[in-house]
Amino acid sequence: MELRGCVTLEKVLVTAAWPYINYLPHLGTLLPLLSADVIARYHRLKGEDVVFVSGSDEHGTPIEIEAIKQGISPRELSDRNHKVVSKLLKEYGISLDNYTRTESPIHKKFVIEHHLKIYRNGYIFTRIMELPYCSTCARFLPDRFVEGTCPYCGYEGARGDQCDSCGRLLDPTKLKNPHCTICGSTPTIRKVKHWFFDMPRFTDQLLKYIKSNKQLPDNARNFSLKMLEEGLKPRPITRDTKWGIPAPFKGAEDKTIYGWFENVLGYVSATIEYFIRKGEPDRWREFWFDKKAKTLFFIGKDNIPLHTLILP
Numbered sequence: 001m002e003l004r005g006c007v008t009l010e011k012v013l014v015t016a017a018w019p020y021i022n023y024l025p026h027l028g029t030l031l032p033l034l035s036a037d038v039i040a041r042y043h044r045l046k047g048e049d050v051v052f053v054s055g056s057d058e059h060g061t062p063i064e065i066e067a068i069k070q071g072i073s074p075r076e077l078s079d080r081n082h083k084v085v086s087k088l089l090k091e092y093g094i095s096l097d098n099y100t101r102t103e104s105p106i107h108k109k110f111v112i113e114h115h116l117k118i119y120r121n122g123y124i125f126t127r128i129m130e131l132p133y134c135s136t137c138a139r140f141l142p143d144r145f146v147e148g149t150c151p152y153c154g155y156e157g158a159r160g161d162q163c164d165s166c167g168r169l170l171d172p173t174k175l176k177n178p179h180c181t182i183c184g185s186t187p188t189i190r191k192v193k194h195w196f197f198d199m200p201r202f203t204d205q206l207l208k209y210i211k212s213n214k215q216l217p218d219n220a221r222n223f224s225l226k227m228l229e230e231g232l233k234p235r236p237i238t239r240d241t242k243w244g245i246p247a248p249f250k251g252a253e254d255k256t257i258y259g260w261f262e263n264v265l266g267y268v269s270a271t272i273e274y275f276i277r278k279g280e281p282d283r284w285r286e287f288w289f290d291k292k293a294k295t296l297f298f299i300g301k302d303n304i305p306l307h308t309l310i311l312p
């Protein structure tokens, strides 16, 4: 039944958190997808214009490390796991319109263009950082490439970016007894240039957005307001790794874009990809720019700031 033309259908974009595929997902990974599936079906039954997207999140250090351990390339590992996950989702009958991946050429192109735009508009600056460097592996050790003892709780298996025991975000240079995850050597600290996103400049706009958005659940609103009150910090958006989307900034040719800043853009690129395949390459805009269009995110609690502060 074609209703378009006589009445305007409500547009609903349904999204679910992208599974990170360093390992094959467990049932818990399916939870946001399953909840999103129920809602997508409900809105379709109401006759609304629904697009339901998700995809495999495949960049970042956990996949790189797992691939090194298995003696294969990150691309081989993520190709293999993406295939299995896509098949699983089909077998579970999740009614996705597009299940894509962060290695999709459309996603990569969109992320690069988006970053160039914010770079040209002056929201990205460089700063010299101190980071652990392994001379045996001849590489910097971002995030999970370094492990050691947590300076807060004393947990011995803390990772460079976070302690799994006390949950604190960590500065990798503050780890006690640090060692390279790959070869076990003790790293030295080296200075290196990185590109930062100037988050604090968006504080007022974000405050207005969070306070006026009636659709946000209370916990998401309160959590985000608390973060804004505590003050946003500039966030490094580049990493010294080869696995990922190449950073498009002058002088950053050996770096990639940090996962947090590219994977949430996947919601947009997955919508673009879906409509390109349908032969309607501009219709994605109706779902992202039309003020009346709704977007429903099914995510875990720990992903709130990514969706309320970074994505907007």
Ligand SMILES: [Zn+2]
Binding pocket: 150, 151, 152, 153, 154, 155, 158, 163, 164, 165, 166, 167, 168
């Ligand atoms: Zn700790």
Ligand SMILES: [Zn+2]
Binding pocket: 134, 135, 136, 137, 138, 180, 181, 182, 183, 184, 185
């Ligand atoms: Zn090493």
